[in-house]
Amino acid sequence: MNQRFLRLFFILGGLMILLPAKSMADTPFPTIREPEGEGVKCVQPEEEMRRNHMDYILHQRDKTVHEGIRTETYSLAKCIDCHVEPDESGKIAKHDDKEHFCNSCHEYTSVQIDCFECHADRPQKYIKRDSKKNALQQQLNKTLSARDTDGGNL
């Protein structure tokens, strides 16, 4: 019994020495995707955005919801439009993935955000929707192509 405890004690002690060194090595500094294209710049210098992006977004949020001010410079949607793109395989990271633009830093700093409980975590152009208009168009195309193959007998 005593030996068991002793062994456990040593193992735990060893872990305590090893763990900090290991976790430091395993937490890479977040990589941020730079928007592509020449002359494309963020709305504020990088240093400013790193520290104060939340203030800009929060201010814009209240102005938009309560006063109907819909300028796009500091809107969350604009951040997402520039910074969230699919990777080489065509996959777009979800807001709770490490690869997502926002989450890469937020996970690193252990700051939880709730923005994406309600807001889309990717640009609108990457969201496919089934709309009534699309469905009707598809139906029409189907009918038209069926008529073409039937030689116009439909």
Added chain:
Amino acid sequence: MSEQVNDSRRNFLAKAAVAGTVTIAPGVLLHTAAIAKPDDEAVTNATRWGMLIDTDKCAKGCTDCVDACNEEHALTGFDRPETDAQYIRKVTLKEKSTGHELSLPLMCQHCETAPCVDVCPTGASFKRVDGIVLVDKHICIGCRYCMMACPYKARSFIHEVIENQTLAAPRGKGTVESCTMCVHRVDKDGIPACVEACTEEEHDAMIFGDINDPQSNISKSMKKHGGKQIRADLRLNTGVRYQGL
């Protein structure tokens, strides 16, 4: 007393806005010119947005407005009709003595004195100065008092995790929502999706516009045909009015 002062001030401003546009651009469509607002300017109480619905033109079984609304806000159902979000419902009324039936779309009535705003403990349920009643989901705690208070049963609670929302309608689990009178379109000088669909399909049962502006189509129509409130006895001075009730 203060209400009276506000009303007269509002009327004065509305008239001033209209008068301003007349002198600047004669011949330009009056109400469009009066409501144009730059993106960086706050909305004012010179306008009060409203809707007028002609129940005689609203066909039973037609759901064009509801479909357009669902599409605009990406409202998807979870096969649970009792709790699925709905901004507009089609309601059929039947008068028992005559058997006369009428069909109408029912959504948030955008009351001037909104019960949902009164009961909200956090201030999330609020009325914009231009009369549109909204939920600020950033402050909504999901208590659902407003859903209890609303006499029109206009609000829905989101029970499920939502993804891939539209820009028009950020919406997420644990908050309450309802018709926003397509505030995102209105701020960009547009009209609500339901009204647009109803007009595009040539039903012409819905008119949207500024109730404060006596020259707007909606005001002229209401002056001519009247615009009844549902549950007028509650004296909420609704922004959504009906004719043919």
